[in-house]
Amino acid sequence: MVGALRGGSGAVLTAAAVAAGLLGAPAPxxxxxxxxxxxxxxxxxxDVWVSRGPTERRVTTGGGHRRPRWSPDHTRLVVLRGDQVYVMKADGTARTRVTARPVGGAAWAPDGRSLALVSAACLGGPGVYRAPATGGALTALFPAACRDREIPPAPAPEAAGGSLTARLRHDDGVAWSPDGARIAFRGGDCEAVLDDCLTLGNVATGGERLVAGYGGGGSALTGFAVVPSFRPDGAALTYSAYAEGPTAAQDQPLHVEEQDLATGATRTRGEPLDRESTYVDGTRLLATTQYRSSSWIVLLAPAGRTLVRKGSQPAY
Incomplete structure (x- = not known):
């Protein structure tokens, strides 16, 4: 991981410079x-909105919604409201609560029949469970040590507050790989030696692989990596990352990082303060960015970046 990010103009953008407003991402x-x-x-x-282009439609009301995710056939959405998870049709109708257990993140299995849900695990940290998309009993997946143990009661998640980075640090966004073999999630066995980490878990074996880690374990950087998203071919993963180093020159403002899962090589996509990315195809991403003191959806493409509309947490 690098110590500072380079903006589209080639200028080095440190966390301090971005925060001070001395340097910043070029306007999309x-x-x-x-x-x-x-x-x-x-x-x-x-509230959740949907759009293909110039027109848009609101599909929920009442506020409190977050992290929408499309089913593989693009006919249903899973969405969180508070600490509860619901499945509904694309137009917001036929809304069904999946489980009464407090949940912090949700993602669809490639077959559209199951969901990966993040909730408190038997070891005390966040864990990943499988649940039928129509509702039903949960099955523990990660950590693997919890697979043969009773599911513990789950305390209600604490409301996130403070700065943007403080709100994202413990976000339990989760992603299921297109082939169904792997799930990316925050935490895991790596928390035994690291303060914050992002893990790639093997659904069949329960084995875990570290994607990104911060603090402890000899790491010089503190920070986090959250809200993962698989590329459609499953060969790469993006996530929202942030890091602080022993010196200001090593600080990395919030950004979208992409990792090649075969080689482990990483690169930055977009500009500082971009986050919450999702793939449109093999080369383009939708992400949240800061623009005129508001959150906007931005399209990141090889040819450049284009504002889409005001909002955050895109799902494609």
Whole structure:
């Protein structure tokens, strides 16, 4: 991992410079509204909206919604409201609560029949469970040591507050690989030696592999990696990352990082303060960015970046 990020102009952008407003990401292009092949889901003012282009539709009301995720056939959404998880049709109807257990993150299995849910595990940290998308009993997946133990009661998650980085640090966004073999999630066995970490777990064996780690275990950086998303071919993973080093020159402002899962090589996608990314295809990403003191959806493409609309937490 690098000590500082480079913006599109080539200038080195440190966390201190971004925070001071001395340097920052160039304003995204205000080009014609992109038109997507499928609906994009996103959050604005606590409700979920969907859009393919210039028009949009709100599909929830009442606020408190977050982290929408599309089913593989793109006909249903799983969404969190508070600490509860619901499945609904793309238009917001037929809303069903999956479980009464407090949940911090949710993702679809590739077959569309199951969900990966993040909740308190038997070892005390966050764990990953499988649940039928129609509702039903939970099965522990990670940590593997919890697979043959009774599922513990789950305390209600504490409300996140404070700065943007403070709110994201403990985000339990989770991702299931397109082939169904792996799940990416925050925490795992790596927490025995690290303060914060992102893990890739093997669904069949329960084995875990470290994707990114911070603090403890000889790491010079403190920080976090959260909200993972698999590339459609399953060969790469993006996540929102942040790091602080022993010196200011090693600080890394919040950004989108992409890791090649075969080689472990990483690179930065987009600009500082981009976050919460999701793949559109093999080369393009949708992410949340900061623009004019608000959260906006931005399209990150090889040709540049384009503002899509006001909102956050895109799902494609």
């Amino acid at each position: 292009a205000r080009a014609a509204m992109p038109v997507f092949d499928k609906l994009v889901a996103y959050v604005r003012d606590g």
